[in-house]
Amino acid sequence: MSAVEAMRLPAAVDLGAFVGLLRRLNVPFRVSEESGEQVLWVPNAQLAEQVRSLYERYPQGDPEFTVQAEPQRRGPGFVQQLKMSRMTAAVLLVTFVVAAITTLGTTPETLRWFTFQNFQMVGQDRALFYPLADSLAQGQWWRLFTPMLIHFGWLHLAMNAMWYWELGRRIEYRQGPWLLLGLSLGFGLVSNVVQYGVSGPSLFGGLSGVLYGLLGHCWIFQRMAPTPAYQLPKGVVAMMLIWLLVCLSGVIDLLGFGSIANGAHVGGLVAGCLSGLIGGLLARRKNGSP
Template sequence: MTAVVAMRLPLSEDLAGFVGLLQRLNVPFRVSEESGEQVLWVPNEELAEQVRSLYQRYPQGDPELTAPAWKPQRGPGFLEQLRLSKMTAAVLLVTFVVAAVTLLGANPTTLRWFTFQDFQLVGSDHVMFIPLADGLAAGQWWRLLTPMLLHFGWLHLAMNAMWYWELGRRIEYRQGGLMLLGLSLGVGLVSNVVQYMVSGPSLFGGLSGVLYGLLGHCWIFQLLAPTPAYRLPKGVVGMMLIWLLVCLSGVIDLLGFGSIANGAHVGGLVVGCATGALGGLLARRKGM
């Protein structure tokens, strides 16, 4: 199944009422911004014709209309979601490759390629870190980013991959793949640096700092310029913020579940909220 364009409308056109109507009718769709226009996508041409006809009759939505004029159709399948989420899938693919190469952190020989600081093993249980300045002087600038690709255990990888797939697709649908990549790299850089400043030389990694950044971006953007793509399930933001506070309290460490990269989480959330505020304000000025 290939998504098709149902309508192209100016950015000044208010689609909120019509989008609400499509949601009540259980019509699968998404809205993106391309070349200064709002583009409404649906799974097939037949449904596109019906949506165009419906818009001609009810451009502002119709609160009295409660019964669909067609049978609800299935949403896009997994392969179609992959096609529409190429950047999200690409980031996850690289993450999975790094997880395989490093054996989820169990192979120190390959693990050291991706850590924030290079290190050497002294004996069987002691790690000696190479100063960050030495690594950067040697041209190892990739280390500022690559810890976001490291994961330590299947559960760590699975949870982060699941949330990146959920949040990354939303941003890619709404603002494009390049925006998602830029956000991921920018948030990853900030969260890694903040974690290093908080913890000093240590082994840390994972997409969770980036995830808090993407969450903050969607959350604040949605508050300033509501859009269907960033309408997160009820309670998600609250749950993630409560989990952040629990981790900051030190309870997780005391219970012996391992160290949490709190610096990365907080740094990612702050920068994500900032980008969400900027993006939301710009979208609001454009009248979206």
């Protein structure tokens, strides 16, 4: 069969239990030895990614996990993608619920539940912010994270949701749902704190800081330990970085399109690059690469 390399492991690694699992699942494969390493081959790239994910979770051949062994000519349908990306979908569902509760950021009475600092309106267009320390002392720790769920307008929500679906499910598929949730919360925390440090008391929100974190994670991880899941379409990273520079230049503000949370973007990107570096190095060590 025409083959795609799924895994390359040191010869000392015992693949017996895992190979037995592949046989029970009727996964077509073969194993060869090259330069003192074991190489596991499968018919196509999609199946190769599934096999890698399976091995990361069940190297000892846990029989309760199944993969789709038959190669497909078409990609999985939307329902199948939802099943494979439940954490990604869950985060987006919560985001949509918050968008509805806050009427896309236009209802101060509910918006104040999710902002980094609690506030009250003074008149029609002025917000009085309460100290963050007071809110935290009252147990309102969720404020450190929930600004990532706030969106101001349909376009803001749609663009961020589209990119979170694109990047989030890649990470969930490659590294698991709980890591995706941890990264999302971590990037949200970092981006919110940095934005607060840059802008001071103000209304800010959106998934864009988290998105730059996910982008940085996929980008650097892919450079350290290449994997099909993190192989982004050509030009995506460059486009996002150029957009970041345009926002940092202040052009968007001058054109009257609203304020951009540049601190959140930069903070998320730096945090994502660091997590991608650490994750990529760990993956290389796990795979026995130099």
